[in-house]
Amino acid sequence: GNSVTQMEGPVTLSEEAFLTINCTYTATGYPSLFWYVQYPGEGLQLLLKATKADDKGSNKGFEATYRKETTSFHLEKGSVQVSDSAVYFCVLLSGGYQKVTFGIGTKLQVIP
Amino acid sequence: ETGVTQSPTHLIKTRGQQVTLRCSSQSGHNTVSWYQQALGQGPQFIFQYYREEENGRGNFPPRFSGLQFPNYSSELNVNALELDDSALYLCASSLDRGSRQETQYFGPGTRLLVL
Numbered sequence: 729g730n731s732v733t734q735m736e737g738p739v740t741l742s743e744e745a746f747l748t749i750n751c752t753y754t755a756t757g758y759p760s761l762f763w764y765v766q767y768p769g770e771g772l773q774l775l776l777k778a779t780k781a782d783d784k785g786s787n788k789g790f791e792a793t794y795r796k797e798t799t800s801f802h803l804e805k806g807s808v809q810v811s812d813s814a815v816y817f818c819v820l821l822s823g824g825y826q827k828v829t830f831g832i833g834t835k836l837q838v839i840p
Numbered sequence: 841e842t843g844v845t846q847s848p849t850h851l852i853k854t855r856g857q858q859v860t861l862r863c864s865s866q867s868g869h870n871t872v873s874w875y876q877q878a879l880g881q882g883p884q885f886i887f888q889y890y891r892e893e894e895n896g897r898g899n900f901p902p903r904f905s906g907l908q909f910p911n912y913s914s915e916l917n918v919n920a921l922e923l924d925d926s927a928l929y930l931c932a933s934s935l936d937r938g939s940r941q942e943t944q945y946f947g948p949g950t951r952l953l954v955l
Contacts, residue, residue: 777943821943827885830882
């Protein structure tokens with residue numbers, strides 16, 4: 729079956745530090761990949777997505793590249809801000825009925 | 841364009857009771873999926889509805905059931921509540937174009953506490 733392996737947090741960074749959150753997956757076929765973010769007290773929001781190999785998704789300074797050869801979709805940001813503190817989920821979409829598989833989530837805390 | 845809405849926002853029930861959670865999908869979307877998110881965990885897929893029919897199911901017992909209405913809104917029903925059912929229940933809507941997998945947009949969730 730499909731699975732998503734995501735680095736466990738919490739991750740604590742100083743403001744303006746470089747962020748990488750690793751995500752690897754196993755899936756049949758050609759999945760779409762997403763990063764969702766959950767800010768404290770809020771619902772899940774789509775951060776970025778990539779629907780085929782070598783696609784790069786980007787939004788709000790975050791980037792992730794769909795690497796089929798390494799089955800990875802690592803999230804990066806060059807300079808994090810306190811407002812980026814949230815839980816980040818790597819998500820895979822595959823299957824005949826849009827089955828979505830979530831990673832465990834990585835909590836990011838950015839300190840001033 | 842309105843987003844996905846869910847009601848109620850919070851709910852407290854006791855073991856053995858039944859609960860109904862509601863979801864209004866985003867305008868133009870025809871597919872609704874339900875997820876259970878336990879504290880500190882990622883969401884787990886419960887089931888999906890497309891055009892009023894269940895279109896797929898995760899590893900949840902039959903006491904978790906659902907409905908989708910002609911306006912594409914949806915309900916999640918849980919019978920015989922157990923303590924472990926305490927979680928955040930998320931609804932997500934999307935547009936199914938048949939062969940194309942579309943992005944799911946999530947509601948804010950209903951937090952259920954079973955005592």
